[in-house]
Amino acid sequence: MYSPTVPFSEYLQGEQLKYPELTRDAIETLKKSLANDNLPPITDKKYLAFLHSCYFDLEFAKKTIQKFYGFYSDIPEVFQVLDPLAQEIETNYKCVSIGQMPSVNTDKSERFLFVQLKDYDANLFEYSSIFKYLAMWMDHTLLRYGTCDSIIAVVDSKGLNWRHIIKLPVLLCRQMLLFLETALPIRLKSIHVLNTGSTTQMLMKIIMRFASKELHEKIKLYSPGSEEIFSYVPRKVMPVEIGGLGKSHNHYNDELYNHLIDIRPIFLERNETLNNHRMVQNQPLILENE
Incomplete structure (x- = not known):
């Protein structure tokens, strides 16, 4: 069991005791494969979760993450307004x-x-x-x-x-x-x-x-x-x-x-991050010479 704010290095060590396949190299490879996808900021713990849920298949994990954040974007009324005190x-x-x-x-x-x-x-x-x-x-x-x-x-x-x-x-x-x-x-x-x-x-x-x-x-x-x-x-x-x-x-x-x-502060911070990302994505293109 972890503190919800435990550093990733400690979290990773604990998870590797359960699943040695969860290597830092695999997580970094997964992150790099999505670098050009213009996704919102994703924590290392979340990358680890997807790598595990996809049975350590990097390509499967990549596609699942893309779909996951696609749903976050398509259904903001569910995923971008999470507050346990609402x-x-x-x-x-x-x-x-x-x-x-x-x-x-x-x-x-x-x-x-x-x-x-x-x-x-x-x-x-x-x-x-x-x-x-x-x-x-x-x-x-x-x-x-x-x-x-x-x-x-x-x-x-x-x-x-x-x-x-x-x-x-x-x-x-x-x-x-x-x-x-x-x-x-x-x-x-x-x-x-x-x-x-x-x-x-x-x-x-x-x-x-x-x-x-x-x-x-x-x-x-x-x-x-x-x-x-x-x-x-x-x-x-x-x-x-x-x-x-x-x-x-x-x-x-x-x-x-x-x-x-x-862990309400974690949800509120994520709401803000996701909403900021959505606002940036929806901004019209401003040309330099305008």
């Missing part, structure tokens, strides 16, 4: 429980992301806020715990109703699915959706028509009351509310929310 994020925290298990990750073993509704009132529910929350979670898990073998997401869809479906921003969801498929700085292994009644199945049918075959294969649905999930994730880390032996989902939700607030 009102919409506070509302999301009260409405949707999002947490990482186990709480402390000191090695490269799998990590588990758990999501479920806390408040079933669809008036409080906003898809864009969830996307922002998850974007901040990705930064948090990489800064605090570094890379890992894979991420497994578990979504309990209990409480989802038709009012949640009619709020679905189809275009934004389509963009975020493409981001999920092609631009992640983490290794996403699978997504497990619990309590999939008729409403959840309808929502998944709408969303998944935009998904690739590869993403389809990563998603598994479970009927209400099924305990098959514990064939894929250890019961000992799952929240008690779904039959696990871990703590309440509220504990994990509170923990992550407080961690995001702790």
Whole structure:
């Protein structure tokens, strides 16, 4: 586990203990390959994350970074306004429980992301806020715990109703699915959706028509009351509310929310950097003789 502001040299040493393939030479080669792409400033920790998520394939990592920052540019309303103290994020925290298990990750073993509704009132529910929350979670898990073998997401869809479906921003969801498929700085292994009644199945049918075959294969649905999930994730880390032996989902939700607030200055600084880069990119060309 790292301090979020730990120097890169120390961060790199810790990550190399997990993955010796993460060499400084490889990271420098990756940086040089993107030198002419006019991307916003990218930290060495982020380069390392992409090199790892792409299984140390330099060309694959280069293309993934290009796509990643393409989405940052195309969806600024999600990626360039990240603030854990924003009102919409506070509302999301009260409405949707999002947490990482186990709480402390000191090695490269799998990590588990758990999501479920806390408040079933669809008036409080906003898809864009969830996307922002998850974007901040990705930064948090990489800064605090570094890379890992894979991420497994578990979504309990209990409480989802038709009012949640009619709020679905189809275009934004389509963009975020493409981001999920092609631009992640983490290794996403699978997504497990619990309590999939008729409403959840309808929502998944709408969303998944935009998904690739590869993403389809990563998603598994479970009927209400099924305990098959514990064939894929250890019961000992799952929240008690779904039959696990871990703590309440509220504990994990509170923990992550407080961690995001702790690194708020990092998000605000990045927002400013990205917005400044966008402003420069959008400036009209000024000729010297004008």
